[in-house]
Amino acid sequence: MTPEQDQTLDILYFAWVRERIGVAREQVTTSAATPRALVAELAARDDRYAAALADLGALRVAIDQTLSDLDASLAGAREVAIFPPMTGG
Amino acid sequence: MARDICLLDGPFDPGAELTAFTAANPGAGGVVSFTGIVRDADTGGLQHMEIEHYPGMTEAALADIRARACARWPLSGALIVHRHGILRPGEVIMMVATAARHRADAFAAAEYLMDYLKSRAPFWKKEVTGNGAAWVSARDADEDALDRWDRPAQPA
Numbered sequence: 144m145t146p147e148q149d150q151t152l153d154i155l156y157f158a159w160v161r162e163r164i165g166v167a168r169e170q171v172t173t174s175a176a177t178p179r180a181l182v183a184e185l186a187a188r189d190d191r192y193a194a195a196l197a198d199l200g201a202l203r204v205a206i207d208q209t210l211s212d213l214d215a216s217l218a219g220a221r222e223v224a225i226f227p228p229m230t231g232g
Numbered sequence: 233m234a235r236d237i238c239l240l241d242g243p244f245d246p247g248a249e250l251t252a253f254t255a256a257n258p259g260a261g262g263v264v265s266f267t268g269i270v271r272d273a274d275t276g277g278l279q280h281m282e283i284e285h286y287p288g289m290t291e292a293a294l295a296d297i298r299a300r301a302c303a304r305w306p307l308s309g310a311l312i313v314h315r316h317g318i319l320r321p322g323e324v325i326m327m328v329a330t331a332a333r334h335r336a337d338a339f340a341a342a343e344y345l346m347d348y349l350k351s352r353a354p355f356w357k358k359e360v361t362g363n364g365a366a367w368v369s370a371r372d373a374d375e376d377a378l379d380r381w382d383r384p385a386q387p388a
Contacts, residue, residue, distance in 0.1 A: 155286070157284055157354070157356055158284055158356035158367055159261070159285060159367045202309075205286070205289055205354070208286070208288055208289035208292055209289075209292075210293075210352065213252060224289070224354075226354065226356065226371070227328070227356065227367065228288070228351070228369075228370030228375075229350075229351055229352065229353060229354055229355055229356060229370065230355065230356055230357045230367075230368045230369070230370050231283075231314065231326070231349050231350060231353045231354075231355030231356075232266075232268055232325075232326060232346055232349040232350040232353075232355075
């Protein structure tokens, strides 16, 4: 699948990203080639998304449940999660 | 084979886990364990803590962290138990245990498990006090702690 082609992704949000956006998961059809492009696209939707996704440095992403770089390829991805730095342990 | 990864939505007994883990590793010369406990909020007045996680990825991340530790040190066993959901002050959040022939391997592997759990397992803590709720911020020191494991291993 080329990145320019639209694909449908399950997007999951956790912790304060989830609270600010107001949903835990949704389906998005997008041509974004990377998580960085996807986040920019989502942030442009409305004020809630903009507030949740404004600070890229405070966000981590996982592609298909594997921690990934913001510039990784979304080609063939099914699930993308966006969340703050983890605080387990 | 005793359990090696365990994700729980309720309390557990770290003593019982450690006893079972030790019994399951009869060849080990040493067992090291760490238990994490809910402490009060920095501002005081903690009513409870909520731990959110990413079902599916959490289990995979814990298994991956455990496998990395087992590949790096000659362990006869490694255990990770972590809770999610609502926890009260003083309750046990999580534990790790490692078993090896020699204590240095068990200590190092337990620290490695903890360092990776802090920053690479998808858990998020929220503290609820009388003044409201606040997500716990990640500490730079936790991220920095991972760097030391990227250096070449010291000779044993």
